[in-house]
Amino acid sequence: AxxxxxxxxxxxxxxxxxxxxxxxxxxxxxxxxxxxxxxxxxxxxxxxxxxxxxxVFGARRTAEELGRAFPAVPVRTSGRDHILDTVPDRPALVVSTPGAEPVPEGPGYAAALLLDGWALLGRPDLRAGEEALRRWLSAALPRPRA
Structure with missing residues (x-):
């Protein structure tokens, strides 16, 4: 294939x-x-x-693969089946679908990774580029340095 x-x-x-x-x-x-x-x-x-x-593999499969790669780190998933409103201020991997991103309870995420950026840009929507840029800029605001 x-x-x-x-x-x-x-x-x-x-x-x-x-x-x-x-x-x-x-x-x-x-x-x-x-x-x-x-x-x-x-x-x-x-x-x-x-x-x-x-x-695209989807949030659930991505979370499963990350869980196998980092077995000592909790993995939280937020998406179509179950949307998390917030996530605790503790180390964890958070995998979410666009629009279901949970708000961190603490000062923010330490890092962010956006997968399948091409899918955001390739959506059949006149404002796909603007929406992709908005999501990328939001993700670029992780927790301030201590």
Whole structure:
């Protein structure tokens, strides 16, 4: 499965699988998310492959992988299924989806990492760039140095 983004040959918009599931063959119904044209003959320009795989893993899977990488650090998740309003002022990894970011109870986050920045910029919204910049600037305000 190719990890390169699938793009429409007509408008360069993102191709989406019409069927649900983790992967789909190119002939199974790829459609452009912008112009709605189908792309039955799509293949990856990098590897020639005709299978897709998801580009985004989601907050839950990201939290699971971080938990395995840092087993001694608590991992808190805030997203569609459960939104945290606040997080305690104790060391922890906080993984959240856009719009579900919890407010730290203390002076702020010590560091911030925004994943999938391309997804924020690629949203089908006229103000996608402005919204992405707002989120990035908000995340750039971690806790003041002590």
């Amino acid at each position: 190719s990890s390169e983004p699938a793009r429409c040959a007509h408008c360069a918009g993102p191709l989406e699988a019409v069927e649900t599931g983790e992967s789909a063959a190119a002939g199974d119904g790829l459609r452009c998310g912008w112009c709605a044209r189908t792309a039955p003959d799509w293949h990856c320009a990098e590897c020639g492959g005709v299978r897709l795989r998801g580009q």
